[in-house]
Amino acid sequence: MDRPIAVIGGAGRVGGLVTRRLVEEGARVRVVSRNPGRTPHRHLPGVELHQADVRYTDALPAALAGCGGVVYGVEPGTADSGPNCPEATMYDGVRNVLAAVAEHGERPHFVLISQIFVTRREHPMNAYGRLLDWRLRGEDAVRASRLPYTVVRPSWLADDGLTGDRVRLEQDDRGDGWVSRAAVAEACVQALHSQEAVNRTFELYNEPGAAPTDWPMLFHRLIPDRVLEQPRL
Template sequence: MDNPVAVIGGAGSVGRLVVAGLVSRGEQVRVVSRRARPGGSVAAFRADVRDRESLGAPLAGCSAVVVSVEPGTSDSGPNSPKATMYDGVLNVLDAATAGGEKPHIVLVSQIYVTRSNHPINSTGRMLDWRLAGEDAVRSSGLPYTVVRPSWLTGGGTGGVRLEQGDTGDGQISRQAVADACVQALYLPSARSLTFEMYGAPGSAPADWDDLFQALAPDSATAR
């Protein structure tokens, strides 16, 4: 890519694997998080998605932004899911485009977001606000990919099943989620896609393009 890729949450369990994947491809990477530690081999920026001002420098001039941030769990206020997953996403979209850029946005969300009766939604309407954040990305006019992991596990990538419609349940390795985020930045077939990720028997995908091409691009109102 011509310009840096910002990974917000790039020190987290998925984010650091995304960073490693991008670094191995020779990309300029910016790790962005509240407690990022500048001085390492990868550029690190301290910023909080809830604080629009803090995002200005880290997101300026980026070719792509991966958002892999863990939401707060209070019912309201700064530690609520709304503050991170909705207001925070709006801040990211605003900051990432402030200089006229049109970066590819990859948003790590989760399964269940359209199932508002799920118990996870009783925590600050977590699922409703995650879905609202997804909707903001889908309607941003930017190239985007929304990745909805099922329950995260360690270990190797293994087989991967991508679904749409948010009806499933299961597990997926962090490495597979990170691989999907990285691949999405290079494959045009991943643009305008929202999909869920589950583990499957077999080995790691040989061709992510095949997996992405088997999915339906979002329509303007798709969920």
């Protein structure tokens, strides 16, 4: 990875783990945050801090210029409207980042952290600002962007491997379960490395067993996405 990787939400919990793993691999990392001074790994070599808010377009192009990859790990609000609502953070924010990247004519690998349940509109989580609908529309914007991308849909997050370190990737969005933030971060980093992860959407779970050693093989088993021609209503 010669070009820097932008981690949007890099001051957060999964984003911080992504940042640390990338630094361990010798990558340059641009942490994009509204308050980058609070970034946990800001003193690590190779970490640059950029202040930007995904809801506004002003600072994003400079933060993303020249990046070889973008990881989008933004936590949405749950109100129906207002500045932090899911529409603003999960849909407008994603589109703002895609537009900022396009401004430079670059084609970074875009890794979007989404969640399970996004195709289950009836799920109770959708009562919070139509969170699931907006997340799915954000996913659709990424899939339609023509960038190389990977959409990672974590199950419920835990700070450690509650159920084990083995990972299971699914693609029908029918499951439920847990996954550690470390496994999500690893999936994002491995996706950036792997051509096999490009144009793939998958759910991510932990289960009893050991952590994987061959992520490209896990990605290889996934079915490539069929991209919608028209946005969902």
